[in-house]
Amino acid sequence: MPPVSALDALREALPPPGSPRFWRALDELADDPARRALVAAAWPPLADLEPALDRRGFLRLLGASLAFAGLAGCSGPPPGRIVPQVGRDGRSVPHAARYATALATGGDVVGVLVELRDGRPVKLEGNPRHPASYGGSDPRMQAAVLDLWDPARSDAPRRQGAPSSWAAFEGEAAAWRRRFGERGDGLRILSGTIASPTLARQRDALLARYPGARWHVHDPAGGRPGRVWPDMSRARTIVALDADPLGAFPGHVRHARDFAEARRTADTMSRLYAIEPTPSLTGRNADHLWPAAATEIPKIAAALASALGVAVDVPGLDAFSHGRIAAMAGDLRANAGASLVLAGPYQPAVVHDLVRAMNRLLGNDKTVLRELATQSDDEPLEDLVADMHAGHVDTLVLLETNPLYTAPVFAEALRHVAHTAHLGRYRDETAEAVQWHLPALHPFETWSDLLTLDGIASIVQPVLAPLSDARSMHDVMDLLLGGVPNDARERVRSTWPQLDEEAWTSALRDGVFESTPPPVGARPAHDSLSRNPTRPDASPQEAVARRARSYMPNALELLFRPDEHLWDGRHAHNAWLQELPRPVTSLTWGNAAWISPALAAERDLRDGDAVRLEANGRHVEAPVLVVPGQATNSVTVTLGYGRRSGIAEGLGYDAYTLRDSDDTWHIGGLVLTKLDRRDMLASTQAQQDMGRRDIVRTGTPAHPPKGGSTVPSSLYPDVAHGEYRWAMSIDLNACIGCNACTIACQAENNIPVVGKEEVARGRRMHWIRVDRYHEGSPAAPLTYHQPVPCMHCEHAPCEVVCPVEATVHDSEGLNLQVYNRCVGTRFCSNNCPYKVRRFNFLQYADLASESLKAMRNPDVTVRSRGVMEKCTYCVQRIERAHIAADRDSRRIAENEVTTACQDACPTRAIVFGDLGDEASAVAKANRSTRRYVLLEELNTRPRTTYLGALRNPNPAWGES
Amino acid sequence: MTDREPAHFATPAEVTDIVTGLVLVHRAGLRWKLAFGAAALLTALLVVAIVVLLVRGVGIWGVSMPVAWGFAIANYVWWIGIGMAGTFISAALYLTRQGWRSALNRFAEAMTVFALAVSSLFPIFHLGRPWFSYWLAPYPDRMGLWPQWRSALVWDFFAIGAYVIVSVIYFYVGLIPDLAAVRDRASSRGQQVFYGLLAIGWRGEARQWERHATLVKILAGLAVPLVFSVHSMVALDFSEGLLPGWHSTIFPPFFVAGALFSGAAMVIVLAVPLRKAYALEEFITDEHLDKLAKMMLAVGWVVTYGYAAEIFTAYVGGDPYDTALQRHRMQGAYAWLFWATIACNSLSIQALWWPRVRTSPLALVVIALLVLTGMWMERFMLIVTSLYRDFLPSSWGMFHPTVWDGAFLLGSIGLFALLFLIFVRLVPVLSIAELRRHAAERVDTRP
Secondary structure, rough: OOOOOOOHHHHHOOOOOOOHHHHHHHHHHHHHHHHHHHHHHHOHHHHHOOOOHHHHHHHHHHHHHHHHHHHOOEEEEEEEEOOOOOOOOOOOHHHEEEEEOOOOOOEEEEEEEEEOOOOEEEEEEEEOOOOOOOOOHHHHHHHHHHHHHOOOOOOOEOOOOOOHHHHHHHHHHHHHHHHHOOOOOEEEEEEEEOHHHHHHHHHHHHHOOOOOEEEEEOOOOOOOOEEEEEOOOOOOOEEOOOOOOOOOOOOOOHHHHHHHHHHOOOOOOOEEEEEEEEOOOOOOOEEEEEEEEOOHHHHHHHHHHHOOOOOOOOOOOOOOHHHHHHHHHHHHOOOOOOOEEEEEEOOOOHHHHHHHHHHHOOOOOOOEEEEOOOOOOOEOHHHHHHHHOOOOOOOEEEOOOOHHOOOOOOOHHHHOOEEEEEOOOOOHHHHHOOOOEEEEHHHHOOOEEEEEOOOOOOEEOOOOOOOOOOOOOOHHHHHHOOOOOOOHHHHHHHOOOOHHHHHHHHHHOOOOOOOOOOOOOOOOOOOOOOOOOOOOOOOOHHHHHHHHOOOOOOEEEEEEEEEOOOOOOOOOOOOHHHHHHOOOEEEEEOOOEOOOOOHHHOOOOOOOOOEEEEEOEEEEEEEEEEEEOOOOOOEEEEEOOOOOOOOOEEEOHHHHHHHHOOOOOOOEEEEEEEEEEEOOOOEEEOOOOOOOOOHHHHEEOOOOOOOOOOOOOOOOOOOOOOOOOOEEEEEOOOOOOHHHHHHHHHHOOOOOOOHHHHHOEEEEEEOOEEEEEEOOOOOOOOEEEEOOOOOOOOOOHHHHHHHOOOOEEEEOOOOOEOOOOOOOOOOOHHOOOOOOEEOOOOOOOOOOHHHHHHHHOOOOOOOOOOOOOOOOOOHHHHHHHHHHHHOOOOOOOOOOOOOOHHHHHOOOOOEEEOOOOOOOOOHHOOOOOOOEOOOOHHOOOEEEEEEEEEOOOOOOOOOO | OOOOOOOOOOOOOOOHHHHHHHHHOOOOHHHEEEEEEEHHHHHHHHHHHHHHHHHHHHHHOOOOOOOOOHHHHHHHHHHHHHHHHHHHHHHHHOOOOHHHHHOHHHHHHHEEEEEEEHHHHHHHHOOOHHHHHHHOEEEEEOOOOOOOOOOHHHHHHHHHHHHHHHHHHHHHHHHHHHHHHHHHHHHOOHHHHHHHOOOOOOOOOHHHHHHHHHHHHHHHHHHHHHHHHHHHHHHHHHHOOOOOOOOOOOHHHHHHHHHHHHHHHHHHHHHHHHHHHOOOOOOOOOOHHHHHHHHHHHHHHHHHHHHHHHHHHHHHOHHHHHHHHHHHHHHHHOOHHHHHHHHHHHHHHHHHHHHHHOOOOHHHHHHHHHHHHHHHHHHHHHHHHHHOOOHHHHHHHOOOOOHHHHHHHHHHHHHHHHHHHHEEEEEEEEOOOHHHHHHHHHHHHHO
């Protein structure tokens, strides 16, 4: 059919809509003399503009550019049908839809719900249906929203550093394909651990298409990923050997939930022993912490295995250690079948074999849900580097990996490769070094799928159209395979032929498959455990004996650990994560070398003293941090800092330079020299000793923490009770100190980041902080965590002193801050005994970046400088519930209002609700015998109250 | 009125000649010019600092969480305390008929006005949003908004406001006859017009004198209670808080004594160079210095009693937070500040027991400077040591001042010095009328 109008004719000549090249194509049309007439007919002003830019034309362009500037932060819905979650009340709200999808965050795969406001993803929650999160969050998940809107994201392909286009790269890829021929010799792909079945399918297709190609996997921080997928809710006795199921294990959000559930009641509380060279979140929550050098752990594992009846020779241990091992073994045996021994990814295979043997012997079928392969089929980075040096590599494609930072040997090897391309969300170290940098899509912008280690599959569905001219790993794979990228949705859809349309729709809606057989080609999960359970493989005695010989008392060992938030460095560009205190150290914006209090005393070192760490002939200079619970002669360096690009540039030191391979987790022979220099560390908590003050109440099942409350009398009248009495209860027994609440609050309440210097000055803005206090000896302390949001005191000291009534009480018990009215005397903060108020000393909120405007929660004011702010109990959510309830002429239902911190908490430590409702969770919590009021003697009458923490020590455990 | 102890032996005409001569005839010397230049430079620094503050925010200072108040509030309390002595000397000693005050009251009142002017900068600029400082005032507002009356900051706003108004009026009313005297002696047209306008038609009639005396008496009667109220209110800014170290009933009298202490010290610091530069030994005698020194010694002991009482009540009360605070003050990170305060405010003044020290200008200036330093450190110590370690150890933190903190402190000293240097060139630095009356009474009572 011939075009009926000039506009239709023009439309015919253009590529189909949805192509990112639309505007560019219009330009090209105008450039083409043959088609200029077409453009002139359809859109005369455009044709006029191009050849001669006169004054009017210029002004018109100027006006248009101003108008379009406002659109920079906008994006439409994604192509392809996506399926929202149904709202809580059975309705789906179009302007505030929630979509289920999944995220891979630093070695973990979690299901999430993305909340969209007017089409913009602004907040994220754990997917309650997804077994890896159960609705809980960890900080990395919460930070994904900022990743999406980050103004620093790479926005266009670059060739040799100069702006280029995808069309140009498509041409390049076609040339490569011609060169590959049938065999594809010299083609190498490097990626992180493959968690996407679709990518695995594409990898298999690529390797089948090009038999000469090889695929390498580089995971600098993964270690040997959890060989065991535990069920911590059923375990009564848990022994963690350098294992961190609560912090670093894949599935840790779920493990934390299970762990907290198993400890909710004093009578059936589980007991956790942590034996580790450097404190982890697990060690911080253990009932017994046993700091031991990394090289000691195999000996302890062997001794424990031997005590349990595994036939293994035990290297010599002192009587003290034997006593402890006997205590643990007795506890494990007493709870045989409901016990759990775990080994961490940083321990050698021999420890994992011993652990497997122990779990088998104890009959822990119910607590060990799944055992995973000890050997991976992935070809390691070392082979690739060797081949690159040997000249076997002709074309190298790097998929969302940054080896120029994470593998120091890589830079030199890269010079021997003729063709290189890198797909990544940032112009990072690798992007600067390769020929082609290709911007990658954020998971919220593309179709994909993800599989957890224990085989739970999720479809990753896009929730908005791409914000930049980027593509996914799958698109790049398609380019390498056969030219035109397939339809993104179809590509994923065809990975899952077993799902019919209905199952596909519900998979999209729920974010998780009902029961998932791991598809062919995904992460290999073959079982290599068909041997005698009491006789583990590979002659562990010899390995243990060898390790024992390599252990020299008083020699320093160097441990490598991923940064708790930045992981291997992949999240270093995320300012929320940078500023979120690390759970163990409370450091922000930098890393330190962790040393034990004993070593600090011996070497006369204080926090921030710079030292030179020398091992294997290489060295770094780092500030030290004295970490209670660190093994005496172990020094921990964390990966992820010392970046050479992005916002993290110049922060911290690069621990990778000391490292040999992805599998190096500790090395001996460390030489530590004190330098005559101090480095600034931005810590958020300097004091971890609560002295004799009644701050965190603790107890044991036999002597539970004292609760109850005696409200002193007051001269002021009691506050009038409105229709609701909002209150919060925080269970310190459940809190593991992960800081997910802090970052969730940051995302919900538009809390700005302030940067390293400001944090060091004590000006961080987080509305809820997690305090931690140590008890007992610094060598092996017990640690308690206490989240502190605003207490919403009924007799609030802040309200009395404000001269302009900028902080007032409402009838429902909220202590409100009126930003408009605040003049900034800061007296309220001085007078707040809980120090939960935060002041905008400078203009912290970034009012300039367009994309950050789109990220913000439209229900929450963005604060300007000079005003005080603080936790509001998420008043915007309360108001939303009020509006919904008023519309239906009903009361606000229980659990209709949840706070952001409550939603994020992986262990459900925070409950919020109406105290007036006797049946509400918060009213129930307030009737607990463990309930107490922080600083009750000040008679501030807080609405936020605490439940005391419990620890479950073994009386037979010997203290040093 | 009978004044005791007339101090000088000049005749009334000589008094007028000498004092108006300082304004009309005396030329600015090199030392004045140097001092003026230095003060102007520091004032320029203050102006730059204020501009930077307005552009960037109070974050340019070292204030933080938990120490949300720092130099600005210390400066404010310090300056307002210095201002006290002027009003006290001119009003309280006037009401108690201490004739010797006539040689001091004029420049002491000027000192009060200038110290108040400098001090009132700080509560405004320490705000997060200084341009809304008027919200502390009650004014009819469409939204029906009023100040929050329970806050001590509002009472303080009124106390300072009233004090500033009365102090300025009192200063000016006392000046009127002297301005007329200068007008009458002025030879140039410009000076005649300038002082003529300021003298608002004073002709020295008996009726005018009578009304003047009544007004001065009324204003003095108003000023004396205001002196006590303003410093009590400043103290309540702190003691209304529930922080250990602030929440103390001794604060109001303690602050009044501290104010008089630093004010007396500042009068000495100003009097000694002034009498040397203008050769006023006849009027500002060693006897005056002796009396000021005794005053400083006496209130110094009251201040020292305050320190002791705070420590005593903390330990007698046994409140764990109060005792911890005292421990942190005396042994913590800011212990040097506490002990330096004690050294300056309690120990250095003990030298004043010796009459020779009390009449040695150099020794007095040194001690007075020590007291001024000590009082500033005391204000700073009271603010910071209570804030840096309060209830929850998790939020404890230090205060690290920045260059801008220093700029505001130095700049405020510069502004005060600048105002005072202009004052000594433009206004009779001694009260001509009162000194003339002493001279006249002496003539009358001559045998």
